[in-house]
Amino acid sequence: MTGFSPGFQGRPRPKSDxxxxxxxxxxxxxxxxxxPTPRVDLARWQFTVTNETGRQYxxxxxxxxxxxxxxxxxxxHCVTRWSKLDTDWRGVSLDTLLENVETQAEYALVSSYGGxxxxxxxxxxxxxxxxxxxxxxxxxxxxxxxxxxxxLVPHLYFWKSAKWVKxxxxxxxxxxxxxxxxxxxxxxxxxxxxRYQDDD
Ligand SMILES: Nc1nc2c(c(=O)[nH]1)N[C@H]1C(S)=C(S)[C@@H](COP(=O)(O)O)O[C@H]1N2
Ligand SMILES: [Mo]
Numbered sequence: 630m631t632g633f634s635p636g637f638q639g640r641p642r643p644k645s646d647x648x649x650x651x652x653x654x655x656x657x658x659x660x661x662x663x664x665p666t667p668r669v670d671l672a673r674w675q676f677t678v679t680n681e682t683g684r685q686y687x688x689x690x691x692x693x694x695x696x697x698x699x700x701x702x703x704x705x706h707c708v709t710r711w712s713k714l715d716t717d718w719r720g721v722s723l724d725t726l727l728e729n730v731e732t733q734a735e736y737a738l739v740s741s742y743g744g745x746x747x748x749x750x751x752x753x754x755x756x757x758x759x760x761x762x763x764x765x766x767x768x769x770x771x772x773x774x775x776x777x778x779x780x781l782v783p784h785l786y787f788w789k790s791a792k793w794v795k796x797x798x799x800x801x802x803x804x805x806x807x808x809x810x811x812x813x814x815x816x817x818x819x820x821x822x823x824r825y826q827d828d829d
Contacts, residue, residue: 644714647704649819652712659711660773663807667743667793669777676761676778677796678726681734688726690777693761696721701760703783705790706819718781720762723754734799738806739780742793747806748815749782749789751799758784761794786817786824 648654677687688696700719706712737751753759759782763770770776775792782789788808798804809815814823822828 647714648712649706650822652706652710652819655711655713658713658774659707659709661707661709661787662773662792663745664743666772667741668772669742669793671777674777675796676726676794678730678799679796680730680732680799681801682731684731686726686730693721693763693778696725699760701762701781701783703781705783705787707787708813708817708819708824712819716783717766718760718762719764719767720760720778720781722757723759723761724757726761727755730799732799734801736800736803738798738800738804739789739791739794740796740798741791742795745791745793745807747789747791748804748809749785750816753782753785754797758782784818786814786819788813789817 644654671690674690675687676693677685679685698719699722700717702715702717704712704714705716734751736748737754738746738748740746759780761778762781763776763778765774770779778794779792780790780794803815805815812826814825814828817823
């Protein structure tokens with residue numbers, strides 16, 4: 630990504646066109662956590678991808694920072710109906726992290742320090758759609774918003790963007806994450822209002 634943001638169309642889109650059905654705009658940034666904010670020590674921070682054969686690929690904090698960094702500029706949409714436009718992040722594309730990972734898997738289960746999990750199809754992490762981000766608006770990502778690093782998957786409801794991200798397991802069959810097992814939609818496309826299981 631060099632200067633263009635996902636969805637760039639050459640001219641500004643009215644804000645109302647960028648608001649998925651049933652959402653309202655916020656200027657502030659609500660904190661939504663299912664538990665306490667974990668303390669994650671950078672010296673011991675590790676991000677680990679485990680493929681379907683059990684092979685592991687890990688990055689330390691300095692190794693993550695040494696990878697090519699991107700600056701996604703995106704809109705985010707929470708299932709509790711707030712949306713925030715024009716958010717600016719910095720981090721590493723999942724394309725970069727998964728480049729040399731051997732896999733035929735179709736599903737991913739993301740896990741966090743603190744125990745949170747969320748699932749998504751592996752293809753939704755690829756092709757410039759997802760990042761491990763560590764700054765927001767030019768500042769280190771605040772701990773309550775997932776610092777030192779969180780997943781960012783802006784095309785899906787924001788519960789998929791796991792805070793305090795720790796690892797990703799690549800799986801041959803779907804395993805549901807924390808909210809998905811509690812009745813949230815397994816995919817979660819905000820444009821189709823896939824909030825809960827019954828929303829198809
Ligand atoms: N580890 C972890 N990640 C999480 C959550 C959580 O409870 N724990 N909540 C999810 C939900 S429901 C939302 S809407 C966003 C909220 O992120 P924010 O608190 O930075 O707004 O984080 C998602 N990622
Ligand atoms: Mo959420």
